[in-house]
Amino acid sequence: MNRKLLIVVRREFLQQVRTKGFWIATFLIPAIGLAIVGVQILLNRSLDAKGRVAVVDVTGRLYDSLVAEHRTRGSDGEKKKDEKASARSDSLEFIRVDATAETLPGIRKKLNADVQAERLKAYLVLGPGTLEKGTAEYRAKSVKSDFIMREQIAGWLSRAATKERLRDKGVDPALYEAARVRADLDVREAKDVETGETGKNVGYNIAVSVILFFLIYGSLFAWGGAVMRGVLEEKNNRIVEVIVSSVRPTTLMLGKILGIGCAGLLQYAIWTTLAVLVSTPAVVALMGVVDAPRLPVSTLVAFVVFFILGYFLYASLYAAFAAPFNTEAEAQQLIMIPMSFLILAATTWFFAFNDPDGKLALILSMIPFTSPLIMFMRITVQMPPLWQIALSVAGRVYRVGILMYGKKPTLPEIFRWARQAD
Amino acid sequence: MNAIELQGVVKRFGKFTAVDRLDLAIPKGVTFGLIGPNGAGKTTTLRMIMNITKPDEGTITVLGQPMGEALQQRIGYLPEERGLYRKMKVVDQLLFFAAIKGVDRETALKRLSPWIDSMDLRPWLHKKTEELSKGMQQKVQFLGTIVHDPEILILDEPFAGLDPINVILVKDFFTEFKRQGKTVVFSTHVLEQAERLCERIGLLYRSKKLLDGTMREIKNAYRDRVPLPPPVEPEPELEKIFIKVVQESGLAAPTAEELR
Numbered sequence: 157m158n159r160k161l162l163i164v165v166r167r168e169f170l171q172q173v174r175t176k177g178f179w180i181a182t183f184l185i186p187a188i189g190l191a192i193v194g195v196q197i198l199l200n201r202s203l204d205a206k207g208r209v210a211v212v213d214v215t216g217r218l219y220d221s222l223v224a225e226h227r228t229r230g231s232d233g234e235k236k237k238d239e240k241a242s243a244r245s246d247s248l249e250f251i252r253v254d255a256t257a258e259t260l261p262g263i264r265k266k267l268n269a270d271v272q273a274e275r276l277k278a279y280l281v282l283g284p285g286t287l288e289k290g291t292a293e294y295r296a297k298s299v300k301s302d303f304i305m306r307e308q309i310a311g312w313l314s315r316a317a318t319k320e321r322l323r324d325k326g327v328d329p330a331l332y333e334a335a336r337v338r339a340d341l342d343v344r345e346a347k348d349v350e351t352g353e354t355g356k357n358v359g360y361n362i363a364v365s366v367i368l369f370f371l372i373y374g375s376l377f378a379w380g381g382a383v384m385r386g387v388l389e390e391k392n393n394r395i396v397e398v399i400v401s402s403v404r405p406t407t408l409m410l411g412k413i414l415g416i417g418c419a420g421l422l423q424y425a426i427w428t429t430l431a432v433l434v435s436t437p438a439v440v441a442l443m444g445v446v447d448a449p450r451l452p453v454s455t456l457v458a459f460v461v462f463f464i465l466g467y468f469l470y471a472s473l474y475a476a477f478a479a480p481f482n483t484e485a486e487a488q489q490l491i492m493i494p495m496s497f498l499i500l501a502a503t504t505w506f507f508a509f510n511d512p513d514g515k516l517a518l519i520l521s522m523i524p525f526t527s528p529l530i531m532f533m534r535i536t537v538q539m540p541p542l543w544q545i546a547l548s549v550a551g552r553v554y555r556v557g558i559l560m561y562g563k564k565p566t567l568p569e570i571f572r573w574a575r576q577a578d
Numbered sequence: 579m580n581a582i583e584l585q586g587v588v589k590r591f592g593k594f595t596a597v598d599r600l601d602l603a604i605p606k607g608v609t610f611g612l613i614g615p616n617g618a619g620k621t622t623t624l625r626m627i628m629n630i631t632k633p634d635e636g637t638i639t640v641l642g643q644p645m646g647e648a649l650q651q652r653i654g655y656l657p658e659e660r661g662l663y664r665k666m667k668v669v670d671q672l673l674f675f676a677a678i679k680g681v682d683r684e685t686a687l688k689r690l691s692p693w694i695d696s697m698d699l700r701p702w703l704h705k706k707t708e709e710l711s712k713g714m715q716q717k718v719q720f721l722g723t724i725v726h727d728p729e730i731l732i733l734d735e736p737f738a739g740l741d742p743i744n745v746i747l748v749k750d751f752f753t754e755f756k757r758q759g760k761t762v763v764f765s766t767h768v769l770e771q772a773e774r775l776c777e778r779i780g781l782l783y784r785s786k787k788l789l790d791g792t793m794r795e796i797k798n799a800y801r802d803r804v805p806l807p808p809p810v811e812p813e814p815e816l817e818k819i820f821i822k823v824v825q826e827s828g829l830a831a832p833t834a835e836e837l838r
Contacts, residue, residue, distance in 0.1 A: 159680070160678055163674070163677045163678055164678070167674055171663070171665065171666070389663075389664075390661075390663075393661035393662065393663065393664065394657070394659035394660055394661035395660075395661035395662055395663060396661075397625075397630065397657040397659050397660070398655070398656075398657060398660060398661070398675070398719075398722065399678065400630050401628050401629075401630055401650060401653075401655040401657070402650050402651065402655075402678045402679050403678050404647070
């Protein structure tokens, strides 16, 4: 029996791996992933404030201070570290417009026209209220856009106004600058011997987990679908009966799941190798990346383990739900029921990640359909062996289903097959 | 010894009884025809003999042993719903069939070689199955059925959908197997085929066996009870005429493309 299983596994594996689609997907998916990251970086730059903004400073005290804040600070409000950053945000230009309470209405009229004609991006009106309560007018063509820039301007203005208010109270604004301190949480695990790695690169670790999470998610859909198509192909080809005349149906199903799963693992192995290659010191130095990202081995192991666990569960479901039907469309209708759990996991992962030991994560990791993914987030291996049960039930449905042609079976009929011993 | 024996075999699908208390004995070395209209229970019976589905009641004995997985390796089975992997090369396909029957590569190729030549399959061995004509695919299916040199051959409606050339081919198969002393069991709803090819038949109708025995016994038993056909002048068969015409035409033998 084991020998036959291996023969089926081999055939299924080769059938997958010999297609062009397999190799295209294997190398295209990481390429697309990198492209998305690249686009993100480019888009992040586009968030920098730019354009001409007129400043009507009725108080006569805030303009210089505001410009100074803009010059000395980056968009995040922290002191700029290097020249490169300042060159970038210089695309924002403040223009001083002098006004008094009497000339203001006329100036407003002219500025409104300039904004509408897009000669100006926006204009600010700073009055006594700005110094007293921090209120300032911002007028632009649309109130919906440029919210990042608005936040930045508000930040610079806050600091400028604070300094002026300190000056009024007889405090040297330089003291404020000197006294101000930004708190930073040094996050590490509570252990007597603290390692340098833990807690470092937290943002990076989250990003890696999220990427791996969605890789598992995508793979479960993709390879589960491959199992379904394989089952339907054999059934529609009518070859299945030839095979089950010498191989047990459950062996055939298991062989198909294993063979296709091996193709999936090969893909994972290639991706992992690529990831390791990319993060070797030599390559990192070559690319000029400073803070070298490193995949923790435990994460990689969990990644593979949870792909396997999840794959067995979903692949057997796909096989069972495909076997009774003749077309992919018919099978898809039913498979959507368990698949919705997968989607649930994909939409709640963030909460599980934020609180890995919380109630939500606990519940989702107990539901067999969501556990492979959420468990991966929790990285606490206590997976109930439910996939084994799924496999055996799927085997029964599969065994009956593959020989049924014609009429579409009803759900109660399929459940009856699942209960039957033979 | 009987090659196949069924005793009190019952198979139900829900409320429907597909095979009802079937007793059947097929001696070794005979060609046995299971006849009856569509839906009589022929396919279900053959599937049970083949251990693809299990009977709800009764016992099935093959070559003196209760039917089980090990015995599957000694039977060649060609289901009515036959197919091939479309994306696989012909030779890989045949070797896959051989492998799941426990036959290694060399033995399989050696055994099939004469057949591959007589069927003009050699040029197609490294083509994908989907490139083959239907007739060619049927040849591959037949080879898949005999690659493990089975002692018993079970064929479900082997003539369904065959063109005349392939019908002759299948008949050649039967003759060859008979010569080797093997048992051939096939189902058909075309009575003329059964009459011409079988030594024994069994008649299934509405899930029940109504009749079985050797062709001679049955004909003798019903000699006085059914009207005899009028005596006919012997005349050449159309099949023989077809072959003669083709041979005398001086044209090349029909190719797979033409039979597509």
